[in-house]
Amino acid sequence: MVRFLVVPQWQGSPAPRAMLLVDGASAIAGDLPRASTTVLDVPVEAGESLGTGVRRLSALLRTRELVHEAMTADTVVVGGDCSVTVAALAALPGGTDDLAVVWCDAHADMNTPETSPSGAFSGMSLRAVLGEGEPQLALAPGIPRDRVITVGMRDLDDAEVAALDDLVQLSVNDLDDVDSLADAVEATGASRVWVHIDVDVLDPAEIAGVSSPSPFGLSPAALSAAVRALRTRVPLAGATIAGFAPRTPADAVEDLGALLRLVGAVA
Numbered sequence: 235m236v237r238f239l240v241v242p243q244w245q246g247s248p249a250p251r252a253m254l255l256v257d258g259a260s261a262i263a264g265d266l267p268r269a270s271t272t273v274l275d276v277p278v279e280a281g282e283s284l285g286t287g288v289r290r291l292s293a294l295l296r297t298r299e300l301v302h303e304a305m306t307a308d309t310v311v312v313g314g315d316c317s318v319t320v321a322a323l324a325a326l327p328g329g330t331d332d333l334a335v336v337w338c339d340a341h342a343d344m345n346t347p348e349t350s351p352s353g354a355f356s357g358m359s360l361r362a363v364l365g366e367g368e369p370q371l372a373l374a375p376g377i378p379r380d381r382v383i384t385v386g387m388r389d390l391d392d393a394e395v396a397a398l399d400d401l402v403q404l405s406v407n408d409l410d411d412v413d414s415l416a417d418a419v420e421a422t423g424a425s426r427v428w429v430h431i432d433v434d435v436l437d438p439a440e441i442a443g444v445s446s447p448s449p450f451g452l453s454p455a456a457l458s459a460a461v462r463a464l465r466t467r468v469p470l471a472g473a474t475i476a477g478f479a480p481r482t483p484a485d486a487v488e489d490l491g492a493l494l495r496l497v498g499a500v501a
Contacts, residue, residue: 239311
């Protein structure tokens with residue numbers, strides 16, 4: 235049975251209103267089946283960088299411990315900021331030796347503490363999945379680059395462009411072919427896949443509650459169809475839905491239809 239783990243972490247975000255991510259996680263949690271949902275009591279304080287280039291590191295490390303204690307097989311993680319995926323993969327039952335990762339995000343998240351303009355960990359989170367960046371947060375071992383597929387990236391920092399060169403990258407238009415994602419994952423040879431969805435991968439016309447909207451994104455229908463097609467061919471080890479930051483309760487209600495469509499696709 236699928237379990238839902240709600241991780242209302244905000245400390246990885248660079249957004250001025252990062253605390254809205256807590257509201258977003260709570261809004262999604264309200265529509266999940268209560269019996270199969272666990273909501274973590276994550277730190278609310280900002281935390282300290284502890285002499286590193288990662289802001290709020292101490293709070294991120296505490297949340298990572300809580301995720302490790304709560305993770306089970308077949309878990310859908312609901313953020314919070316999108317770096318919650320790194321903690322989930324670090325705690326994944328069975329490890330990651332046979333795992334591919336699909337990273338659906340408008341942003342590359344490929345900075346390091348040295349290149350990040352903000353020091354926010356969400357902008358370094360895919361780099362951490364690869365085993366690079368701040369050692370206290372990076373996966374060890376990282377996911378090999380030939381088992382990572384990015385989807386829908388279109389808003390990149392200059393320092394991130396070269397770092398993406400050897401990753402399989404699917405554009406928004408590539409998902410017009412519903413089997414393109416499944417084909418790419420199957421080609422990695424992985425026997426399981428984790429699907430990470432930062433909801434800013436969607437077009438702003440489809441969802442308002444994101445901190446950094448980027449035009450010309452995916453529709454919920456196209457992304458959901460691609461994920462459902464993927465699941466028929468490669469078993470899902472788990473998934474993340476993160477980055478929902480509604481400005482008001484009314485905005486949250488308006489966006490929930492698109493979000494629950496994604497929840498249905500991964501669960």
